[in-house]
Structure formats: C-alpha cells, structure tokens
Amino acid sequence: MAALSGGDYRVREMVTLLGESQNLISYHLRLLRDGGLVRATRSSFDGRDSYYHLDLDCCAEMLTGAGAALHPALGLIPTAPQFDSQAPASVLFVCTGNSARSVIAEALLRQRTNGRVEARSAGTRPQPIMHPNAVRVLREEFGIDISGQNPRHLDALADHRFDTVITLCDKAREVCPEFGEGTRWIHWSIPDPSEAGGTDEDTYPAFQATAADIDTRIRYLVPNLTTET
The missing domain is CATH 3.40.50.2300 (Response regulator)
Structure with missing residues (x-):
C-alpha cells in the first residue's frame, strides 16, 4: 500500500520494487481490491496488462472511521502544506x-x-x-x-x-x-x-x-x- 500511494504500478513492477513473489503480490492486491482500497485500470499501451492504484480517499475514510471508533477525539486533522519560497517545487x-x-x-x-x-x-x-x-x-x-x-x-x-x-x-x-x-x-x-x-x-x-x-x-x-x- 505504501508503494502504491506514490504512483500506479503493474504487478511485475511491484515484484521488482518489493522483492516479493508475483503470487503473493497478486493475492494481496486481490484482497485490497475486494476491500475497495485498490483499483485497477487496463493499460492503454498493452491491453493485456493492468495498472494498480491506491484509492487514497477510501483509505482516509477508513482510517478516520477506525480512529473515531476507538475514541471520538481520534481523527485525521488536515494541515495546510508549507512551501519553501526560496526553492519552489x-x-x-x-x-x-x-x-x-x-x-x-x-x-x-x-x-x-x-x-x-x-x-x-x-x-x-x-x-x-x-x-x-x-x-x-x-x-x-x-x-x-x-x-x-x-x-x-x-x-x-x-x-x-x-x-x-x-x-x-x-x-x-x-x-x-x-x-x-x-x-x-x-x-x-x-x-x-x-x-x-x-x-x-x-x-x-x-x-x-x-x-x-x-x-x-x-x-x-x-x-x-x-x-x-
């Protein structure tokens, strides 16, 4: 999930990135898709392949819900981003x-x-x-x-x-x-x-x-x- 939070990847790329077997990664991707946390899109370059994308809004909702269920004071408090004016991205x-x-x-x-x-x-x-x-x-x-x-x-x-x-x-x-x-x-x-x-x-x-x-x-x-x- 941490890897997918930074961008979209194909299964074979995640095998290299994470150093785990394709079967294990595919298994966990299937579970994450079933849970609504991960989505897949068919590649427009190679229709036989798919890219996986982490649904960050869904993750945020689940994390917020889990915090509130544990204690009403626990929640995700968004903070305004800080920019370095001397070195803009x-x-x-x-x-x-x-x-x-x-x-x-x-x-x-x-x-x-x-x-x-x-x-x-x-x-x-x-x-x-x-x-x-x-x-x-x-x-x-x-x-x-x-x-x-x-x-x-x-x-x-x-x-x-x-x-x-x-x-x-x-x-x-x-x-x-x-x-x-x-x-x-x-x-x-x-x-x-x-x-x-x-x-x-x-x-x-x-x-x-x-x-x-x-x-x-x-x-x-x-x-x-x-x-x-």
Whole structure:
C-alpha cells in the first residue's frame, strides 16, 4: 500500500520494487481490491496488462472511521502544506496529446498551490488545439480558464529540469525521456476521456470523471511536494 500511494504500478513492477513473489503480490492486491482500497485500470499501451492504484480517499475514510471508533477525539486533522519560497517545487505532467489529462493536471496543481509550485505540461504527440471538453470542465467545475493555452511538445522542455515528472498516459510513459538525475518519476494510469466515443456532449461526463480523479490525486500529491520551513 505504501508503494502504491506514490504512483500506479503493474504487478511485475511491484515484484521488482518489493522483492516479493508475483503470487503473493497478486493475492494481496486481490484482497485490497475486494476491500475497495485498490483499483485497477487496463493499460492503454498493452491491453493485456493492468495498472494498480491506491484509492487514497477510501483509505482516509477508513482510517478516520477506525480512529473515531476507538475514541471520538481520534481523527485525521488536515494541515495546510508549507512551501519553501526560496526553492519552489517544479512539476511536469506528460500525456500523449497535451490537450486534456496533462493540461488539466497542470491547471489543478497550480490552483491548489496558489501558483507556489511551478506546474507545466507537455505531450509526446501534441494535438493542434486543446480539447473543448478539457476547457469546459476546468471552467465549469473549477473556475479555471485555459482557452488561450495551446498544447506543447515535450521537446520544447528538453533542457528544463523538474523535481517531479508525472506521466498520466500509459503510452506516454513508454516513450517519455529522462530529465536528469534527481528527478522523481511518478505514473498515473488515467484513460483518455476523449476515447469514450460519441460527440463532445456525449464524452463530457468522462471528462468530468477524469478531472475529479486528477483533482483527488493532486490533493494527495501536494503534501509530498512541500518543504517544511
């Protein structure tokens, strides 16, 4: 669970990461899925594979419930993140088209940190324009306007250094280049909402679900980007 709290992994990656057998890891993943603590998504790069993701909201609810059951004074008290103004964190979000997932993540991280984290996004094969539903969901659900923003190619940031690089697309993960030593790599396996099929109106609910998923992940990412002052 601690490993999955930092990003999404395939079973074989967890075997290497944890040094345990595949059968043992698969067994515990099945138990965690049955308990609602872990979710799985089919890889968009290799449909025979799956990525596992820890549902941190569910974990928080269960921990809070367990504390309250033990003693009413025991609960999780959220604290505001502290930022080191002398060394702000820098984060790059990467997907394929840079027209939906990564740009949504960039906008939400910037909003959740009031611009105190340098958030950028790019695509391995950027689309000509932002997806209309990405613009719409940020405007309607979060009050963010990205209508004047254009997709960016990853090559444009080749000389830039980031503290954290987060891939949100299984395909982009396979081709994303390295950004130097000391960069923290995270993968979020998030399906492309534009592939839900149909008109923009038909796929808008998929964009709402994707934005909500990304926002949840951002909320839990922020404390890991802060530096105590």
